Amino acid sequence: MTALLSVRGVSCAFGGLKALNAVSFDVARGEILGIIGPNGAGKSTLFSAISGYVRPDSGEVLLDEADITGRMPEDIARRGLVKTFQTSRPFSSMTFLDNVVVASLASQKNLAGARKHAFRCLEQVGLAQHWDTPARGASTGQRKRLEIGRALATRPRIVLLDEPFGGVDFAAIDGLIALLLTIRDAGVTIVLIEHNLAAVQRFVGRLIAMNLGEKVLEGEPAKVTQDRRVVNAYLGTEDGEDA
Amino acid sequence: MAALLGILLVLPMALSDRPFELRMMVVIFLYAMLGHGWNILGGYAGQISVGHGLFFGLGAYTSTMLSLKLGLNPWFGMAAGGAAAAAAGVLVGIPCFRLKGHYFVIATLVVAESAFQLFAAWDWVGGAMGLQLPVQEQGLLNLQFHRNKVPYYYIALGMLAAVTALVWWLERSRFGYILRALRDDEEAARSLGFSPALYKLLAMALSAGIVGVGGVFFAQYVLFIDPFSVLALSFSVVIALIPILGGAGTVAGPMLGAIVLVPISEYSRVLFSGTGRNVDLLIYGFLIMLISVYRPDGLAGLFRARRERRAYVSG
Ligand SMILES: Nc1ncnc2c1ncn2[C@@H]1O[C@H](COP(=O)(O)OP(=O)(O)O)[C@@H](O)[C@H]1O
Ligand SMILES: [Mg+2]
Numbered sequence: 009m010t011a012l013l014s015v016r017g018v019s020c021a022f023g024g025l026k027a028l029n030a031v032s033f034d035v036a037r038g039e040i041l042g043i044i045g046p047n048g049a050g051k052s053t054l055f056s057a058i059s060g061y062v063r064p065d066s067g068e069v070l071l072d073e074a075d076i077t078g079r080m081p082e083d084i085a086r087r088g089l090v091k092t093f094q095t096s097r098p099f100s101s102m103t104f105l106d107n108v109v110v111a112s113l114a115s116q117k118n119l120a121g122a123r124k125h126a127f128r129c130l131e132q133v134g135l136a137q138h139w140d141t142p143a144r145g146a147s148t149g150q151r152k153r154l155e156i157g158r159a160l161a162t163r164p165r166i167v168l169l170d171e172p173f174g175g176v177d178f179a180a181i182d183g184l185i186a187l188l189l190t191i192r193d194a195g196v197t198i199v200l201i202e203h204n205l206a207a208v209q210r211f212v213g214r215l216i217a218m219n220l221g222e223k224v225l226e227g228e229p230a231k232v233t234q235d236r237r238v239v240n241a242y243l244g245t246e247d248g249e250d251a
Numbered sequence: 252m253a254a255l256l257g258i259l260l261v262l263p264m265a266l267s268d269r270p271f272e273l274r275m276m277v278v279i280f281l282y283a284m285l286g287h288g289w290n291i292l293g294g295y296a297g298q299i300s301v302g303h304g305l306f307f308g309l310g311a312y313t314s315t316m317l318s319l320k321l322g323l324n325p326w327f328g329m330a331a332g333g334a335a336a337a338a339a340g341v342l343v344g345i346p347c348f349r350l351k352g353h354y355f356v357i358a359t360l361v362v363a364e365s366a367f368q369l370f371a372a373w374d375w376v377g378g379a380m381g382l383q384l385p386v387q388e389q390g391l392l393n394l395q396f397h398r399n400k401v402p403y404y405y406i407a408l409g410m411l412a413a414v415t416a417l418v419w420w421l422e423r424s425r426f427g428y429i430l431r432a433l434r435d436d437e438e439a440a441r442s443l444g445f446s447p448a449l450y451k452l453l454a455m456a457l458s459a460g461i462v463g464v465g466g467v468f469f470a471q472y473v474l475f476i477d478p479f480s481v482l483a484l485s486f487s488v489v490i491a492l493i494p495i496l497g498g499a500g501t502v503a504g505p506m507l508g509a510i511v512l513v514p515i516s517e518y519s520r521v522l523f524s525g526t527g528r529n530v531d532l533l534i535y536g537f538l539i540m541l542i543s544v545y546r547p548d549g550l551a552g553l554f555r556a557r558r559e560r561r562a563y564v565s566g
Contacts, residue, residue: 059442085444093442099435101500110432113425114444122425162443 010073012037012166012197018057018067027053029221040198042208045218046241051201052094055168059091060084088165096151098143104154105130105139111161126161133157148175166197173204185211205233259408263401273400279513280407281465286493286505287414288461294500295427296454297434299356302363304487306336306459310466311481315382325394329467336463337456344455348448367482381477394471403472414461419502430454485532492535496542498551507550
């Protein structure tokens with residue numbers, strides 16, 4: 009079977025800085041793929057290049073064999089590839105529920121149906137009891153989960169999650185991992201960026217390590233996290249690790 | 252709600268020999284309707300235009316020219332005026348929506364001012380002299396009433412009621428959700444699959460169309476239009492100030508704003524007639540400063556804050 013997502017030789021430069029240098033990899037249907045790497049490695053830029061927020065200077069991105077390189081983010085989202093933001097972007101004048109209702113309305117026109125679907129998604133990410141809370145006052149952890157709920161509500165085929173554990177308190181991580189596994193089992197392919205190597209090793213099927221805009225390594229989680237190059241890259245920027 | 256509507260329905264009986272107050276009520280209804288139109292784009296979709304006078308003027312000029320040159324009925328003119336304004340909205344929106352924030356605001360202002368200059372210099376549409384609508388037999392068919400102006404009151408009230416219902420429905424619709432999402436965070440809305448360009452243009456078309464219909468009503472009401480009365484920049488500012496003062500992005504906002512602002516401008520016109528042309532704008536400016544310091548969400552926010560405090564206490 010062909011890959012659901014195929015990234016081929018994607019490069020991106022900001023001025024003189026090569027944020028991505030000929031990055032290639034495939035994502036199979038139904039897998040959970042982790043992307044690790046120190047700050048500034050180009051992980052978020054990679055997600056932006058795939059999801060249409062940044063136009064690659066060269067290379068191509070295929071979603072289910074269709075070329076989506078350089079398309080608008082909204083077109084790509086409608087084709088079933090939805091990304092979350094590293095710094096969450098809730099609709100701040102709306103409640104948690106309405107944030108997710110908007111997302112449900114991407115996949116259905118009927119408002120009553122969208123509300124029902126949104127509530128189920130909110131339940132899935134564990135925010136149902138806060139449905140009427142204004143998103144403006146949400147904690148960082150709640151925002152992260154809200155954004156995952158919103159992505160789910162669009163009924164995506166594949167989600168790109170940019171640091172979904174960022175700001176989520178330690179005790180909640182197990183719940184979040186269980187959630188990601190449930191989502192995957194429901195047929196959604198997941199690619200996620202994560203800093204917390206210990207957490208990520210527990211549930212991803214495969215890992216890609218990046219550094220300085222390049223893919224350094226790709227393979228089984230245990231192998232990748234123990235590789236000298238990966239360890240060195242992390243040690244070199246230990247202080248850059250963000251919360 | 253129903254009581255208020257009841258009062259408004261019988262009010263003309265008390266006003267039939269008070270032309271000043273009757274006129275003021277008509278203007279309140281009209282401006283509230285214009286405010287609703289602006290609010291769809293500015294309040295719900297978050298695209299602040301200070302050029303909506305352009306759409307008002309286009310509506311007024313379209314129906315008036317159709318009547319003068321082709322002898323077409325004003326009700327047809329109303330449909331045509333609304334459609335012309337909506338189309339102009341899309342044409343203005345396509346380039347202007349590429350601009351964000353303050354740049355968008357300035358672009359709408361520049362476009363509206365250019366239209367004013369164009370119409371003031373364009374002889375075919377009467378230039379700076381304006382256009383006089385021919386007096387026709389009065390009645391609903393011709394949308395002209397000469398001796399008794401009460402029918403204008405009911406037509407304006409009816410139009411306001413219809414537009415209020417439309418906005419009320421819109422707020423609860425899929426379209427309304429998408430507009431608010433765009434206003435809150437355009438990038439996040441895109442990530443879910445909504446095209447900002449498409450939905451902003453739809454909002455603009457509806458917004459401009461409503462204001463254009465208001466312009467047609469105005470032309471039929473005063474039977475004379477010129478660039479100063481329908482295309483002036485100060486008028487564009489007033490269309491925006493009404494919902495901003497009343498509460499942008501709320502159904503009540505444009506109506507509250509019109510109830511407060513129209514009397515100020517009507518009475519100041521009497522008080523400072525001749526000398527102080529735009530004293531009302533000064534007062535508006537002062538009110539806007541007050542409201543933005545004490546109640547950034549407008550007068551409607553006052554009511555909402557009270558309700559929320561109650562809910563908080565009881566909950
Ligand atoms: N929009 C941008 N303009 C200029 N430089 C950028 C932009 N986005 C990212 N960069 C730079 O590209 C590099 C990679 O950033 P990023 O993809 O955010 O890394 P990561 O997500 O791995 O921490 C960094 O050096 C960053 O400063
Ligand atoms: Mg990043």
